[in-house]
Amino acid sequence: MILFTKLFLAHLIGDFLLQPGRWVIHKEANKIKSKYLYVHVLVHFLISMVLLWDLDYLLPVAIITFSHYLIDLAKLYATPYFKLKSVPFFIDQVLHLIVIYMVVYYQNLSPHTAMLFSKIDWGLVTAIVFVSFPSSIIMGKLLEAMSDKIELDHKSLPNAGKYIGIIERLFVLMFIIMGRWEAIGLLIGAKSVFRFNDLKESNNRKLTEYILIGTLLSFGLAIISGIVYQAF
Structure with a gap:
């Protein structure tokens, strides 16, 4: 080695x-x-x-x-x-x-x-794969009815939201496996700080609610994945 x-x-x-x-x-x-x-x-x-x-x-x-x-x-x-x-x-x-x-x-x-x-931990591999693109697709389906009512921000990078979600879910999964639940709260706080100015400037209640629901769904899927992995 x-x-x-x-x-x-x-x-x-x-x-x-x-x-x-x-x-x-x-x-x-x-x-x-x-x-x-x-x-x-x-x-x-x-x-x-x-x-x-x-x-x-x-x-x-x-x-x-x-x-x-x-x-x-x-x-x-x-x-x-x-x-x-x-x-x-x-x-x-x-x-x-x-x-x-x-x-x-x-x-x-x-x-x-x-x-x-x-030596590959296939359960962990499955959890990692699930919180990546499959979770993004699941969230897209769950939020499909709401997304049609939100004005698109054409200044955003292509697929930026999807990749941000994947990265944050991977972090959440890692924190759960490490037993550092408090770090998840820190991650939510950091995301809230970055999103605060966007939501303040847009003054759009629908956008605020949409982002909040999306964030909770994203973290929820990652947390469930981590709990299921640890259980089995």
């Missing part, structure tokens, strides 16, 4: 701490001809070797470094085909982690992977 941790740390340092924005821009513009692509890969290699400080790991680090070069190069050419640059970015990061994992545990890859899957 310590080997994977050190290589993962090297990846974080090389990809995020020691990669200036101008390197990224230069790589996107010049792709395989960019000198910073090769400097970036070399930095990864050096950081990994320094953290491991053992020449016995030279071959594994070389394999990871070469795969890093190939993955980054593929991302540079694939990114223009994606509408959102975040998609190839996350695919890139996942592939890097998979390579590190496979190199570290190549001797017992299947047994170790099976062991990891056996």
Whole structure:
């Protein structure tokens, strides 16, 4: 585990701490001809070797470094085909982690992977999934009759309310599992403070009631999910 941790740390340092924005821009513009692509890969290699400080790991680090070069190069050419640059970015990061994992545990890859899957708390996974998009859809159905009577705020970010709700429910679920019920009250208070100015300026009783009902529903679904998870 310590080997994977050190290589993962090297990846974080090389990809995020020691990669200036101008390197990224230069790589996107010049792709395989960019000198910073090769400097970036070399930095990864050096950081990994320094953290491991053992020449016995030279071959594994070389394999990871070469795969890093190939993955980054593929991302540079694939990114223009994606509408959102975040998609190839996350695919890139996942592939890097998979390579590190496979190199570290190549001797017992299947047994170790099976062991990891056996330790997954599927009840927790189900609770997390439920409080995300399924809960958003359920709330949308429950509030459908009311939402038609509320004037839309065209200045809002697209789907901002949905993602705020998902994040707050995840926090509530986490607080319940940790047994920190008081933190839920703090979260409600913080949300009230942020919403106060909007409601004050709009002076819209229907909007106030709609937001209040939506907030209570959101927190209620998360609390029920946390209680059910702990019960079973």
